[in-house]
Amino acid sequence: MPERDQDGTRALIPGAAVTEESATAAAAVPVPPPAARRSVGLLVTLILGGLTAVPPLSMDMYLPALPEVTDALHAPAATVQLTLTACLAGMALGQLVVGPMSDKWGRRRPLIAGLLVYIVATAVCALAPTVELLIAFRLLQGLAGAAGIVIARAVVRDLYDGVDMARFFSTLMLISGVAPIVAPLIGGQVLRITDWRGVFHVLTVIGIVLTVVVWRLLPETLAPEQRHDGGTFEALRTMRALLADRVFTGYMLTGGFAFAALFAYISASPFVIQEIYGASPQTYSILFGVNSVGLVIVGQVNGKILVGRVSLDKVLAIGLAVITVASAALLLMSAGAFGEVGLVPIATGLFVLMSAMSLCLPNTNALALMRTKHSAGSASALLGTSSFLVGAVATPLVGIAGEHTAVPMAVVQLVCSLVAAGCFVALCRPWRKQADGQPRVKGAGS
Numbered sequence: 001m002p003e004r005d006q007d008g009t010r011a012l013i014p015g016a017a018v019t020e021e022s023a024t025a026a027a028a029v030p031v032p033p034p035a036a037r038r039s040v041g042l043l044v045t046l047i048l049g050g051l052t053a054v055p056p057l058s059m060d061m062y063l064p065a066l067p068e069v070t071d072a073l074h075a076p077a078a079t080v081q082l083t084l085t086a087c088l089a090g091m092a093l094g095q096l097v098v099g100p101m102s103d104k105w106g107r108r109r110p111l112i113a114g115l116l117v118y119i120v121a122t123a124v125c126a127l128a129p130t131v132e133l134l135i136a137f138r139l140l141q142g143l144a145g146a147a148g149i150v151i152a153r154a155v156v157r158d159l160y161d162g163v164d165m166a167r168f169f170s171t172l173m174l175i176s177g178v179a180p181i182v183a184p185l186i187g188g189q190v191l192r193i194t195d196w197r198g199v200f201h202v203l204t205v206i207g208i209v210l211t212v213v214v215w216r217l218l219p220e221t222l223a224p225e226q227r228h229d230g231g232t233f234e235a236l237r238t239m240r241a242l243l244a245d246r247v248f249t250g251y252m253l254t255g256g257f258a259f260a261a262l263f264a265y266i267s268a269s270p271f272v273i274q275e276i277y278g279a280s281p282q283t284y285s286i287l288f289g290v291n292s293v294g295l296v297i298v299g300q301v302n303g304k305i306l307v308g309r310v311s312l313d314k315v316l317a318i319g320l321a322v323i324t325v326a327s328a329a330l331l332l333m334s335a336g337a338f339g340e341v342g343l344v345p346i347a348t349g350l351f352v353l354m355s356a357m358s359l360c361l362p363n364t365n366a367l368a369l370m371r372t373k374h375s376a377g378s379a380s381a382l383l384g385t386s387s388f389l390v391g392a393v394a395t396p397l398v399g400i401a402g403e404h405t406a407v408p409m410a411v412v413q414l415v416c417s418l419v420a421a422g423c424f425v426a427l428c429r430p431w432r433k434q435a436d437g438q439p440r441v442k443g444a445g446s
Contacts (some may be wrong), residue, residue, distance in 0.1 A: 092388030099381025100235035114147025119354020170303025251425025255364030294355030319359025
């Protein structure tokens with residue numbers, strides 16, 4: 001087993017596979033100075049941040065163009081929103097495939113293969129002549145993009161444990177949080193000089209750059225002796241063992257429904273902000289960026305201040321309470337309980353809801369992954385798949401009453417928030433945990 005540094009990370013040399021033999025031989029070799037190890041860790045952190053940025057880039061750069069796609073392809077808004085649903089569903093299903101593959105063959109090879117397919121699918125999206133073809137290749141784009149999501153999370157589990165893992169997830173929230181800030185701004189500016197197809201051209205270039213960086217600089221983090229030789233049956237057995245753990249399943253469902261509340265905002269906000277409240281694509285992009293700043297700031301408060309001082313379950317409970325209250329307020333405002341409200345109150349409620357997600361999503365991931373030392377790829381796949389599947393179901397519901405009311409968005413957000421809180425209380429039962437905390441999953445590769 002590779003040695004861990006004092007900060008909880010494993011010492012890594014880019015491009016070198018870590019084995020028992022290499023670890024033994026390393027005993028006779030001088031240990032790299034701390035600064036060198038920190039520089040390697042920073043490099044891996046930036047790469048993982050880039051991989052976790054794939055979903056917000058694929059979604060958020062495209063959001064300001066949704067009304068334009070509706071007009072250009074002569075399709076109703078509900079049908080165009082299926083391009084988001086297809087991408088989400090692809091990311092959900094793709095993780096179920098890529099996660100076990102990464103447990104069997106290591107992290108690098110499935111990741112690079114997924115990125116290459118992502119590039120091709122995104123390039124075809126830019127050329128799609130019909131909304132049906134666009135939906136089909138958005139599905140393929142999501143299937144391929146899933147590799148970055150699931151493997152980034154598995155690499156974190158390879159490198160970190162306990163509180164260090166929770167802190168690192170908050171760090172990733174900072175890095176990946178830049179993507180939703182920048183993506184709509186880039187999308188809005190791209191729409192100034194070209195049409196919605198230009199957004200996919202930019203995404204294609206981003207995919208190419210990320211693939212080259214991963215190929216050249218990301219080390220393998222799963223040692224050969226830690227890989228699983230089993231095939232599909234072994235992967236299914238591992239996932240069944242994970243799902244049989246009530247607390248793991250509780251955190252998985254809590255994170256999944258919280259994510260669905262977030263994605264209800266992502267999919268509905270272009271129409272709510274632009275069509276109902278008359279904002280321009282550029283104004284919408286700015287508001288979306290402000291909300292993402294809130295997500296980043298609260299994520300840093302979570303990682304730098306709360307984690308290690310307050311139990312992760314307590315922080316998660318606070319986050320769930322905040323998003324529930326924010327969702328209820330948005331529903332009351334949208335339904336006219338306070339009379340005619342303008343853009344500012346709605347934007348404020350959305351800001352609070354999105355910011356509080358940084359108290360929920362990183363901590364549900366960390367708490368769930370703490371329960372499985374091995375099979376991190378399969379565990380990560382289940383976490384990601386549940387989130388994206390629930391999000392994919394929620395997406396078309398927010399537009400069920402048309403483009404001129406925000407009530408469906410608020411209803412979906414409130415229902416998802418309440419279900420997330422219910423799963424946390426009923427399944428995780430944090431008040432009944434032992435003082436030492438997180439038992440690992442029996443039968444899941446432990």
